[in-house]
Amino acid sequence: MSNIEPARKALLRRVREGEGKASPSDRRAAFDNKGLTEPLRPLADKVARNAREIVDEDIDRARQSGLSEDQIFEIVVCAAIGQATRQYDAASAALKSALEM
């Protein structure tokens, strides 16, 4: 059986807590999809919930607000990993529950 947990925990630690161009608080907020302000809030929410609907203007708005491309890169990465983490955790809990009953 594969074991992604050590690598997954290292990934989460790196993007949320490691050195970056965006602040750790913004990266954690993007990961949680909670607590961001405009223009990052709608961008992170779209990444999490409806990434295929993202258009150039979503990125442009973030850029025009003064954010660097590196900051946008980090925020988008954190939002994507955060949503995948919530899905993974929910499914793992459902599997555990199915096996206990």
Next chain:
Amino acid sequence: MRLQILDNGHGFGTKALFALIRTVSRQPILDVIKLVKYRPDFYGTPMSGVTQEAMRGPSFWSVGDRELMAAFIAKTNQCEFCTNAHSAVADLAYGGGKKASALLCDLDIARIDEPLRATLLMLGKLTREHAVDADDMRAVIAAGASPQQIGDALAVCFSFNVIGRLADAFGFSVPSPEAFGAGAKYLIARGYR
């Protein structure tokens, strides 16, 4: 891509590597490669560790099955880049032909083992609705999948629910089938490191 840094913000060594790959493969550098090679300490290297374990680590699923799951998750997310990329890898892993592409078209009539079909359907729901419940898991177990197989499938799902979102957000361009074919050969030979 929507961020210029992902197209041309790489260091000198990486740009030289890209030039070499373009010359040898006669194909453009796939946007997913540009992404993982940009500031790799932040995303590419730690994410590759996860994906390599999920896709090439010990598993109760074959490499072809896991690549099919990746393609199915991508198709559910309507991510054209990842669907095409991992259909090509799955087809290669299954020994050539278009088995994966056919399975993606119709899970109901396609000839596919019941545990894999049930697992794919669960992954589809998880990807589409962002959650599944214990009844969904019991249905997969009843179809013959072991808890270990389900755990392995969830690992694949984690990776490709990250990668698909980034492909859409950063605006990966969809290259020719030949470029995907070259990428598929690389992923079969070298994995995700």
